[in-house]
Amino acid sequence: MSLSIRKLSPALGAEIFDIDLSQPLSDITASAIEKAWYEHSILLFRNQHLSDAELVAFSKHFGELDAPPIGTSNRYWVEGFPEVLVVSNVIENGVPIGNLGAKEVTWHSDMSYEEVPPIGSILYALEVPPVGGSTEFVNMYAALEHLPSELRRKVEHLSIKHDGSVNAAGDLRLGKQPVTDVVTCPGPIHPIVRTHPKTGRQALYIGRRPNAYVCGLPVPESEEIVNELWSRAIHPDWTWRLDWQVGDIVFWDNRCTMHRRDPFDPNSRRVMHRTQLKEKLPQPPIELTPDRVLESQAV
Template sequence: MDIETSTVREITSATDVVPTGGALGAEVRNIDLKSLDDTSFAALLEAFHRHSVLLIREQHLTDQDLIAFSRRFGDLDFAPIQENGRRFVEGLPEIYIVSNVKVNGEAIGSLGAGEAVWHTDMSYLDTPPIASALYALEIPPVGGNTSFCSMYAVYDALPSELKRRVADLKIKHDGTYNSGGFVRQGVTPTDDPRTSPGAIHPLVCTHPASGRQMLYLGRRRNAYLVGLELADSEALLDELWSYVARPEFAWEHVWKVGDLVIWDNRSTMHRRDPFDDHARRIMHRTQIKGTERPR
């Protein structure tokens, strides 16, 4: 989707926020994240809450730069420990690598080259991350695009009767599988959503910064609406997820090297297209630690 230049919003005299024209997202232009002063960051944060996803191109960041920028949003989560017992970047536990590249037969990152289905990061935790920042170091010639979906827009589009039905429901967010479909380390797989591990959150939440209501679905596999018969839960979840698939609620980003995208993990979901596993894709990610349970 092309950036619409007719709706430019100014951060400073030289830096502009340009909405994507979709249901969410904006590109922030003429900005260097390594030299962002407090006034400009405050405006950037306001734009983040307004648009839910920010794209910042042509950055030249070390891992330390990425960590320093991300920490302005809050404390950071550590990347998970991998099957080899290590985190990805020695001495920098905040850096998570999303990559299909292998060195000497060992993966340098997670999630491979396959599709990553619609999801919210780590919603299976009691206190999920506030946001995620993803920085592109190497990208394939085609594929690997990331799409974002506005859960504000999805909720707003629900018919009144459906909003009434879901208003007081709670949903279990499964902790068995990651967004690439792989079983998480130390978890015994099960496909019964009533007994699988995970956190229980309200299905309809209020964003603590914007005050807007949003649908908080997390991910489809092994999700369960607490207290319903399994068949009833599956049917209602299928109905809700049918709204997520609608293109009018989404924006797709085609990556370039040097792109940084930061998204609100509470008001959005995201997915990734598959790509040729013979191509290289290396992305470094940070996550801003959650401070409260969804409510």
């Protein structure tokens, strides 16, 4: 299928036109969208009108859905739809209805603090503030490609520990303790350079800055490397900014992008619903017991 599509910037991203995501997608259309996603890393669909059931149905075309992350006090999901995270600053009856509030959200890749992070995120704008709250994305393929050769050689076989004690707004998560030692604090270890399983391209994967630690190095050396990676990764030539409109749906690849959000007036309302895609893990081989051998021979 040929999609109506245009690039959003030289760096990354594409907008897809003339499609109603509230309607069931054919396998051919879903496959074409997925192909465009791999090519552009971020897809934008404007003027959409979806229920949560329709958002979930659209998302499931691209894989199994992951559970929302733990927030500062709870998991903020939609009643009846545990796969749908609410991202909002709105407070009802003294209780936040969603995660992250109205503060700046710093650069990150979603849930890199998990052993198996989600591969992609789909964010749907229901209410947006008149000013602020824009989201900026960065192409991490380009970030890696533009590293000085000496730095790239230095990091391509190193790994970083990713901390999840605070969210991207800097707030301590429920049940977490402040980090006092980056060497001994808990957190999964991910390679700094990762290969995208679908595109075969390599990307820089640094997740989030707070409490990052390059494994096996003295802390001062780790800090030097991490600071240099971050200073080079966030470059205007490979970033793109979205000024949200109601009805926008953005579908991004967490394996080769990072994103951040501008702060906005907390008296304005911003309500987003998000789903995220699980990584498909390799299935262990089936052990051929005598019974299974007989079954396979019968087939």
